[in-house]
Amino acid sequence: MSKYKPTIGLEIHAELKTQTKMFCSCLNDPHDAEPNTNVCPVCLAHPGSLPVINKKAVESIVKVGLAVGGEVLEHSKFDRKSYFYPDLPKGYQISQYDLPLIKGGKLADVELERIHLEEDTGRLAHAEDGSLVDFNRAGVPLMELVTKPVIKSADEALLFARELQLLLRYLQISDADMDKGQMRVEANISISSGKKLGTKVELKNINSFKAVGDAIASEIERQTEILEKGEKVVQATRGWNENKKESFPQRIKEEANDYRYIPEPDLPPMDFTSGDGIDIKELEKELPELPWQKKKRFKKEYGFKDGDILERLIRDRGEAEFFEEAMSEIGKKDKALTTLVANYLDSDLIGLMKEGKTDWEGLKITPENFAELILLIDKGEATSKIVKTVLKEMFETGADPSQIIESGNLSKSGEDEVERAVDLVLSENKKAIDDFKKGKENALKFLLGQTMANLRGRGNPELVKKLLLERLSK
Ligand SMILES: [Zn+2]
Structure with missing residues (x-):
């Protein structure tokens, strides 16, 4: 145990x-393949253009605030945060x-400092002969959430x-995909x-x-080494290099007043x-069942224990909803x-x-x-032998399972029939077995064809192939 305690915000x-x-009627599509298409005088900061507040964005933040039990400020305002960088057309960000x-x-036992609304910047692309700017992202509504410095470890963060x-x-207010820079x-x-x-x-x-x-783990280690050597940690901003798994110095931190708010x-x-058009009580009513509430209810209603399967069901709202709909069809x-x-939902279907x-949506x-x-x-x-086959066909065609079982002769009695046909064909075609064992792929196709013919087409090819391979590998 290190004698140094980390404090993380x-x-x-x-x-x-x-x-x-956030402040204009341009389409919010920062990942549009065509650069600089979702732009207008407002988000390009043309002189004389005026911003208008996007009410939906304000409501989204209020919903997050309500969900985490924060105080919604009835009197709030926007400020200009000034700094100069080529991806910021106005020379300031509205924050x-x-x-x-x-x-x-x-949230998750971590106390929050604040949640506010601001606008995103454009994006720079560096080419060999200079830098390019794409303003599709400029002015996209951005939530900023700040925790209190109360987190004690990388795992907790x-x-x-x-x-x-x-x-x-x-809350369906952000896809929050980190790979796409949405979070x-x-x-x-x-x-x-x-x-x-x-x-x-x-x-x-x-x-x-x-x-x-x-x-975070690496930064804690880096600071520990510095202090162990009797040296001092320098206050700074550092970037994380994912490939090298190490941080590098970026710049000396600005003081808040450098931004001249x-x-x-x-x-x-x-x-x-x-x-002002924002009805907090109405928004509170619109809140869906929140993840932690759903988890609690699933434990109570379905008898789940803490564990991976419950975590995974909750983690995907679509999966949780599909589970509940299937359970209600089952009726008990x-x-x-x-x-x-x-289990079949979380492993096979997923x-x-x-x-x-x-x-x-496409399922x-x-x-x-x-x-x-x-x-x-x-x-x-x-039976477990045919479930995967049936489920695969359901997945591909949307047909109902009884029908698939019926038409593919996959019922319990049908399965016995298929097994008998496979055994018969194998006993009559020793040469094909030898050929297959010598590596001739066509031999399997031949055996499959013979079995299907024997079943007069009333067999499921997937099941026949599976049974043939099972027997041939013995
Ligand atoms: Zn615009």
Whole structure:
């Protein structure tokens, strides 16, 4: 155990998926392949253009605030944060300084400082003969959430980031995909052996969950080594190099007043008491069941214990909803059936979806058909041998399982028939078996054809192939 205790605070930015940008009516599509198409005089900072507040973006932040139990400030405002960088057309960013939309709150046992709304910057691309700017992202609504410096380890920080991503997805206000830059994590880290806090280092460029854990752990180690040598940690901003697994110095940290914050003169202060169009009570009613509430209910209603399968069901709102719909089709909360549904859903169906790059919206299997398959398994009418085959066909065609079993002769009695046919064909075709064992792929096709002919087409080719291979490998 190190004698130095880490103190970590996180600053997390997330792009909101509103229809339009924060202060203009440009399409909010920062990942548009064609650069500089979602732009207008407002987000390009042409003189005389005026910003207008995107109400949906404000409501999104208020929802996050309500979900984490923060205080929604009835009087809030936007401020100009000045700095000069080529991706910032105005020379300042519209952000919030002393009156953020949300103060306080708590998520995953971590106390929050504030949550505010600002606009994203454009993006630079560096080419050999110069730099290029794409302003599609300029003016995209951006949430900034700041935790209090109360996180004690890299693992705790990672857990927090995951919980926040999950919350944003449940609220459907951001996809919060770190790989796509939709969620960006910065960490302030210091270590100290006494009561007095150590010197703070800000870590940026953390672009994946893995990097959140790695970067923070590595920074704690780096600072520990410095102090062990009797040297001093320098207050600075450092970037994380994912490939090298090490941080590098970026710049000496600016003081807050370097940004010369001033209230944004082109936007009226927000006042939720005077019917500014934001109805906090209404937004509270719109909140969906939150991840931690769902988890609690799943334990109570379905008898789940803490563990991986519950975590995975909750982590994907689509999966949790499919599970519940299938359970309601089954109509009873039997422990064995619950386990069957959860397992076949979480391993087999999710596996097929990943393979076929299918999302919940594009899924052809209905919860009703899925429930029917589970009941067939439970009754022993669909044996483990054929379940995968049936499920695959359901996945591809959306057909119902009884039909697939019927037409493919996959019922229990049909399966016996197929087994008999396979054994018969194998006993009559010793040469083909030898050929197959010598590596002739065609021999398998021949045996498959013979078996299908024997079954007069009433066999499922997948099952026949599976049984043939099983026997041939003996
Ligand atoms: Zn615009």
